[in-house]
Amino acid sequence: MNTTTAPLSGTIELTGHQYGKAENRVVRIYRDTPRHEIHDVNVSTCLRGDFADAYLTGDQSKVLPTDTQKQTAYAYAKEKGLISIESYGLELASHFVDDIEPVTGARIEIEEYAWERAVVDGAEHDHTWIRKGQEVRTASITHDDTGTWVIGGLKDLVLLKSTGSEFSGFLQDPYTVLEPTQDRVMATTLVAQWRFTTTDVDWESVYVGIKAQIVKQFATVHSLALQQTLFQIGKAILEDFPIIAEVRLSAPNKHHFDYALGRFGIENDNEVFHAADRPYGLIQAAVSRSDAPDAGPSWTTYAGWLS
Incomplete structure (x- = not known):
């Protein structure tokens, strides 16, 4: 800890920033056959880039709304699929960086909640589940112009x-x-x-x-x-x-x-x-x-x- 009593007089600067849409609750049900499949996730999207003007002057011209990020998360659950959370996160991160010009980096953080099939008369039911009480699976995907990183x-x-x-x-x-x-x-x-x-x-x-x-x-x-x-x-x-x-x-x-x-x-x-x-x-x-x-x-x- 700095114990000096001298007042600080340095320039006040914005030294870090990022923004996104946290905790979008997305449920994708696959209904291609009579035996349905469910994937239940909580996904947070975070964009990185030169968004300083939004903080310093309120200029939103480079800011992709967080609501747009939310809509993308839901749309991609259908368009790109939601089987593995890592693959889903990679698709989202690549889209934000590669397709949205002001964005230079993206961070996608996902939690997946497990369900198990209900058993009725000794057989697994095709479209009814019971929430599992075990672990929550997680994934974090970071993508920018220097590389892509996945953490399971x-x-x-x-x-x-x-x-x-x-x-x-x-x-x-x-x-x-x-x-x-x-x-x-x-x-x-x-x-x-x-x-x-x-x-x-x-x-x-x-x-x-x-x-x-x-x-x-x-x-x-x-x-x-x-x-x-x-x-x-x-x-x-x-x-x-x-x-x-x-x-x-x-x-x-x-x-x-x-x-x-x-x-x-x-x-x-x-x-x-x-x-x-x-x-x-x-x-x-x-x-x-x-x-x-x-x-x-x-x-x-x-x-x-x-x-």
């Missing part, structure tokens, strides 16, 4: 294992009261993102494979800390998928504390817990290849620009 991902993947996790040997000071443990519940709500090195990808199979690897590592790694588990997850993804340059992971440590049943004369042998929702440790990691290509603007967000 997921969030809200809730994982828990009842053993196979320790936490001991940690640094202690006069305020440390946490007891070491060699057998604890480990639980988290995982956010994972992975950066592709190419757009020539079977998006659906790669997503399924990465999720499977995340679950496998969480389950099978005997964890001495959540940090160790995150690294092993990232390492396994990079080993399995040469088209991935780096993986970023964020995991709140959803603590489960043994509930004090001894005061009632009841033995509690790691069987009954208090699930604490807050506060929580927030563990984050980035795992990358030493020869990973430059990330460019791929991690420069729109929706979370100030977070």
Whole structure:
């Protein structure tokens, strides 16, 4: 922190800007056969370029309205299709940069909500679904005159294992009261993102494979800390998928504390817990290849620009 008491007298400038239409809720239903398919997304579009006059003088002559961006997102769900969110995002980003002259860069951020077919009389129903309570799939596409970057991902993947996790040997000071443990519940709500090195990808199979690897590592790694588990997850993804340059992971440590049943004369042998929702440790990691290509603007967000 700058502690000088001298007043600042530098020129006041606009040092950054971007704009777009956030959180367009687009649902595409494919009705080509009696067995319908549904794709349910939340898409945010962000345009980058020389829009300074709009901020400085109110001149909108270079500004493509955010309402137009919204209409494009819905139109492209039909015209270009909405099967893989990565492909859909690439189409939107390319359109804004290649077809709208003042736009030099675009960022598309997408969340996909999963549905599963309703089962009626033992058979899957052709046009009725139940909302899945599992993870939300995500994708971020950045496109400008220097390149195209795709980041796949997921969030809200809730994982828990009842053993196979320790936490001991940690640094202690006069305020440390946490007891070491060699057998604890480990639980988290995982956010994972992975950066592709190419757009020539079977998006659906790669997503399924990465999720499977995340679950496998969480389950099978005997964890001495959540940090160790995150690294092993990232390492396994990079080993399995040469088209991935780096993986970023964020995991709140959803603590489960043994509930004090001894005061009632009841033995509690790691069987009954208090699930604490807050506060929580927030563990984050980035795992990358030493020869990973430059990330460019791929991690420069729109929706979370100030977070």
